[in-house]
Amino acid sequence: MNINLTLFAQLISFAIFVWFCKNYVWPPIIGAMQERQKQISDGLNAAEKAGQDLEDARQQVKAQLVEAKAQAAGILDQANKRAAQIVDEAKEQAFEEGLRLKGAAQADIDQEVNRAKEKLRSQVASLVLVGAEKILEASIDETAHSDIVNKLAANL
Amino acid sequence: MASESMTSGEYISHHLLNLTYGKLPAGYERVGYDGHSQVLESAEWTLAHSATEAADMGFMAIHLDTIGWSLFLGILFCWSFGRVAKSVTAGVPTGFQNFVEMVVDFIDDNVKGIFHHKNPWIAPIGLTIFVWIFLQNLMDLVPVDWIPWVAMQMGVEYMRVVPSTDVNATLGMSLGVFFMILYYSIKQKGIGGFAAELAFQPLPKWALPFNLFLEVVGLIAKPISLALRLFGNMYAGEMVFIIISLLPFYLQWTLSVPWAIFHILVITLQAFIFSTLTVVYLAMAYDHH
Structure with missing residues (x-):
């Protein structure tokens, strides 16, 4: 066991290997490991955030569903009301229309009756005249008595 | 055993000798394998043929x-x-x-738990030390004779494949750590602050020599203990493997398999200790006491 120059040779190679390791080995490897660590932690955070987002979305959907249901119920209610209103209005209109039609028909009937009466009146006058003529035969001057007959007819 | 002509002692010492390339001084007497000796006329850079030659090469x-x-x-x-x-x-x-990523994450967690300042060098230092020392220690699990045998066939006489069983290697790395401790101590606290830390604690100022002695010993103990702990553990582990391989080949597995399995724990632990203590020492260099 002799101490000799090997000592310094080993010292120098030690320094060179340390220098190499410091410059070319350590930084890339530790850098990649830290990078991966960051990626994993980011990934975990993202997953957690996604889970939170999902939960939020679920809550939102639930709230929206409730709101939609309420809205639908409101709309239904309104529609029912409106329908009832329409029916009422229609009823009213129909009633009024009925009245109006009835009125018109009444008027028509009255008119017709009057017309018939008028016709009858005119026909009665001539009939009476014909009848009286037949009864009285010649004794009656048509022109002289037509006034009386007409007055009679007008009273009908 | 590598060759039948070797005694156990020769086998072990052969396995414990590094392939040493160094300078033999002029006038050195080399003893060849055949027993003939040869005197060098001038200083020569050469491979050591024996433990004695390797030792005589000294520091060069x-x-x-x-x-x-x-x-x-x-x-x-x-x-x-x-x-x-x-x-x-x-x-x-x-x-x-x-x-x-598993290894990087392990080191990163470890460093984050110990070192609470901002310095982009600390974690890569921890990673390099951990993996590099682990790989060095791992060579211990390759059966002790395999690679030396292949080397022998290629004409290379000595081959120790576990660098962390060589005190030069562990001391080289721990010296690197030591220089970083000094650098960051001075950078964070200034020379004055660092010196004050060495001199004015744990006792008050009047005990300055005592403090200085205690703290300097404590400071130097850091790299020495790092180096010797790793070296000692790996050297002992390798020694056990070598001794196990002295057994007859049909018995070796009964000991080498349990020891290898146990050793997996040791080599990982030693790599981890070296790496963690380095980070701890550097954190201490940053912290004010």
Whole structure:
């Protein structure tokens, strides 16, 4: 066991290997490991955030569903009301229309009756005249008595 | 055993000798394998043929096997981890990237728990030390005779494949750590602050020499203990493997398998201790006491 120059040779190679390791080995490897660590932690955070987002979305959907249901119920209610209103209005209109039609028909009937009466009146006058003529035969001057007959007819 | 002509002692010492390339002084008497001796006329750089020659080379020598294997393993670390770093993706990791990320994450957690300042060098230092030392220690699990035998066939006489069983290697790394401790201590506290820390505690100022002695010993003990702990553990582990391989080959597995399994724990633990203590020492260099 002799101490000799090997000592310094080993010292120098030690320094060179340390220098190499410091410059070319350590930084890339530790850098990649830290990078991966960051990626994993980011990934975990993202997953957690996604889970939170999902939960939020679920809550939102639930709230929206409730709101939609309420809205639908409101709309239904309104529609029912409106329908009832329409029916009422229609009823009213129909009633009024009925009245109006009835009125018109009444008027028509009255008119017709009057017309018939008028016709009858005119026909009665001539009939009476014909009848009286037949009864009285010649004794009656048509022109002289037509006034009386007409007055009679007008009273009908 | 490597060869039948060897005694156990020769076998062990053969396994414990590094492939040493160094300078033999002029007038040195080399003893060849055949017993003939030869006197060098001038100083010569050469491979040591024996433990004595390796020792006589003194400081001007280098362990080719230690440096070769630790360079190879360090480059293996840089290449494999660098390849992952190049193609690394923040997406789904696959294959080797998983493994690399596991190691990086382990070191990163460890460093974050100990070092509470901002310094981009600390974690890579921890990673380099951990993986590099682990790979060096891992060579201990290769059966002790395999690589030396292959080397022998290629004409290389000595081959120790576990760099961390060479005190030069562990001391080299811990010296690197020591220089970083000094650098960051001075950078964070200033020379005055660092000196004050060495001189004015744990006792008040009147005990300055005592304090200085205590703190300097404490400071120097850091790299020494780092180096010797790793070296001692690995050297002992290797020694056990070598001794086990002295057994007849059909009995070796009964001891070598349990020891190897146990050793997996030791080599990982030693790499972890070296790396963690380095980070602790550097954190101490930052902290004010």
